[in-house]
Amino acid sequence: MAAVDMNLAAVPIPESTAAHEVRPMRIVLFCHPGFRASQSMPRFARMLQASYQDRGHDVQIWTPQPKVFNWVRGGRFAKWGGYVDEYLLFPRWVRKALKNVSSDTLFVFCDQALGPWVPLVKNRPHVVHVHDLLALRSALGDVTENPTSITGRIFQRYIRRGYRRARHFISISRNTRTDLHRFGGISPATSEVVYNGLNFPYAPLKETESRPILEAVGMPVPESGMLLHVGGGQWYKNLEGVIELYAQYAAQVPAPLQLWCISPPPNESVRSAILRVPEAGKVVFFSNLDSHTLQAVYSTARAFLFPSLAEGFGWPIIEALACGCPVLTTDAPPMNEVGGDAADYLPLLQGNDAMHTWAANGARQLMTILARSPDDRAQRAARGVAWSAGFSVGKAIDAYLAVYRSVLDRGANA
Numbered sequence: 001m002a003a004v005d006m007n008l009a010a011v012p013i014p015e016s017t018a019a020h021e022v023r024p025m026r027i028v029l030f031c032h033p034g035f036r037a038s039q040s041m042p043r044f045a046r047m048l049q050a051s052y053q054d055r056g057h058d059v060q061i062w063t064p065q066p067k068v069f070n071w072v073r074g075g076r077f078a079k080w081g082g083y084v085d086e087y088l089l090f091p092r093w094v095r096k097a098l099k100n101v102s103s104d105t106l107f108v109f110c111d112q113a114l115g116p117w118v119p120l121v122k123n124r125p126h127v128v129h130v131h132d133l134l135a136l137r138s139a140l141g142d143v144t145e146n147p148t149s150i151t152g153r154i155f156q157r158y159i160r161r162g163y164r165r166a167r168h169f170i171s172i173s174r175n176t177r178t179d180l181h182r183f184g185g186i187s188p189a190t191s192e193v194v195y196n197g198l199n200f201p202y203a204p205l206k207e208t209e210s211r212p213i214l215e216a217v218g219m220p221v222p223e224s225g226m227l228l229h230v231g232g233g234q235w236y237k238n239l240e241g242v243i244e245l246y247a248q249y250a251a252q253v254p255a256p257l258q259l260w261c262i263s264p265p266p267n268e269s270v271r272s273a274i275l276r277v278p279e280a281g282k283v284v285f286f287s288n289l290d291s292h293t294l295q296a297v298y299s300t301a302r303a304f305l306f307p308s309l310a311e312g313f314g315w316p317i318i319e320a321l322a323c324g325c326p327v328l329t330t331d332a333p334p335m336n337e338v339g340g341d342a343a344d345y346l347p348l349l350q351g352n353d354a355m356h357t358w359a360a361n362g363a364r365q366l367m368t369i370l371a372r373s374p375d376d377r378a379q380r381a382a383r384g385v386a387w388s389a390g391f392s393v394g395k396a397i398d399a400y401l402a403v404y405r406s407v408l409d410r411g412a413n414a
Contacts (some may be wrong), residue, residue: 005232026058026105029265030114035066035082045110047199051397061098064090070261087116089119094120106404112169112180115162122165125407130171132312133179133235140183140191144236145309160184167414168407170194170400172313175333184265189414192403195338196313196360200291202298204324204385210296219286219301226258227366228301228325230294230316236309240350241359243273245305248363249265250281257302257370262289298323303369307346307362308337314338321384326369326377328362340385344369361386 031045032038045061052059066073067089068081094117107126109118113135114208116140118128139156148156167189171177177193180186194204207215210295211221231237239261250256256278264287289297298304304320306329317338320327329335331345339345344365349358372380406414 007292009301023405024056024058025052025401025408026051026102027060027404028105028107029061030103030107030109030117031061031063031068031403032111032114033064033069033082033086034155035069035085040181041111047393048108048110048397048400051393052401055401057401062094078351091117091120098124104408106408108404109163109166112163112372113159113183115159115164115166118166119160120265122167123303125411126166127165127168127170127404127407128163130176130180131309132172132176134182134310134312135265136183137179142183143236143310168401172196173334173337176312176335178333185339189410190403190407194396194399194403195391196315196318197396198318198322199393200319201296202291202295202322202388204381205299206323207269207295210299213293213296214300217289219293219297222254222258223363225258225300225302226260227303227305228260228262228297228320229305230262230297230319231306233267233307236311237263238307238309238349239266240269240273241306241355241362243270243277244355244359245362245366246281246283247277248274249366250278252363252367254280256281258284259283259305260297260301262294262297263287290387293318294321301325303328303366305328305362305366307337307349309349311335317343318388322388322391324381324385326372326380327384328365328369332334338391340387342384 013182025200029048033043034336049059049061064085066082068084071080072081077360098120103124106122107121107124109128112128112130118126134143136156136159139144139148139153140157164184164186165187167240169180169186169188169191171180171193172195174193177191181191198296214221219271228244229239231239233239242261246259259282261283263285265285276282298320303326304316306314306316306327308314308330311334314335317327317329317335321339322343327339327343329339330348332348336345343387345361347358347363349355
């Protein structure tokens with residue numbers, strides 16, 4: 001695959017911003033509530049707040065409080081209690097709070113899923129961070145692998161109706177921006193791309209460092225090493241495809257490496273796929289690893305399998321490359337945006353009827369990767385580490401702030 005022309009600083013960064021010149025901004029971050037099961041967006045908001053404050057900006061986080069949710073905590077109506085807090089009580093609080101906020105304040109939505117709150121500040125300077133449109137695409141019937149209930153379809157349209165009122169967007173990949181324009185129905189004044197920065201200092205660990213770390217947490221590595229997959233078990237991670245690919249590989253070598261899956265326990269379709277793995281092969285599942293342990297896993301793995309059907313960004317690709325691990329992923333955006341010329345690529349799996357052929361092709365590519373000479377592996381590992389250096393939190397933060405400053409300079413309604 002030809003290298004993807006990726007300019008991480010897709011947003012021009014003024015020299016003054018890159019140098020952290022203090023032109024203080026007042027920033028309000030709208031964030032998902034802490035009582036939701038997923039904590040990735042609250043962590044993202046806290047990271048933004050800390051980074052911006054370090055650069056001399058005045059930053060607040062506005063998020064719903066668990067009032068009704070706490071009344072019905074643990075019951076079957078807890079989710080609906082949370083919705084009351086998010087979509088009825090919180091907007092009332094925001095309207096009152098806005099009366100005491102200066103006109104030069106910038107309102108930042110940490111996720112496009114917060115769209116229902118956008119109309120509250122549509123006439124004030126604002127920016128919406130966009131992570132992925134997979135839920136909306138599924139609700140619109142564009143993703144046949146992930147059918148959506150009628151309530152889910154209504155909810156996604158409700159979210160979209162809100163962020164359609166926004167004027168300024170930052171997407172985490174060119175692919176996400178394309179989906180935003182195609183499915184979001186927006187009319188932006190600005191729509192920029194800023195790639196994510198690594199949220200942990202991933203780097204290669206020597207085998208003498210990584211193996212003791214893993215043994216200490218009950219994850220002894222076979223002497224010959226192992227293969228690796230990291231994912232959350234969602235449909236688009238294509239874990240069943242990973243297992244089918246591994247089964248094809250294990251059937252063609254006398255002593256196949258183990259496959260380690262850092263993932264939730266397998267569902268029924270994945271368990272069925274595991275039954276087709278030859279007896280010589282072995283699939284092991286682990287979960288809830290901290291970043292330091294995950295760094296050791298990446299550093300030890302002989303190859304990383306990440307043939308996703310879709311992604312918003314694809315964090316594990318750049319994490320693995322940063323640790324010098326060979327990556328085999330999907331030749332489609334955003335995976336090939338993130339992997340560039342440092343990764344190896346498989347065609348996108350399209351339809352279950354093509355699974356056998358696709359997996360056989362993937363097994364051949366995997367065996368080619370494993371057969372590379374030590375010098376070739378070292379060169380490719382160095383290329384991956386160098387490529388990953390472009391995905392730093394500092395660069396991402398500088399680019400965010402450059403967008404924020406340009407929005408403030410444009411003024412409200414611009």
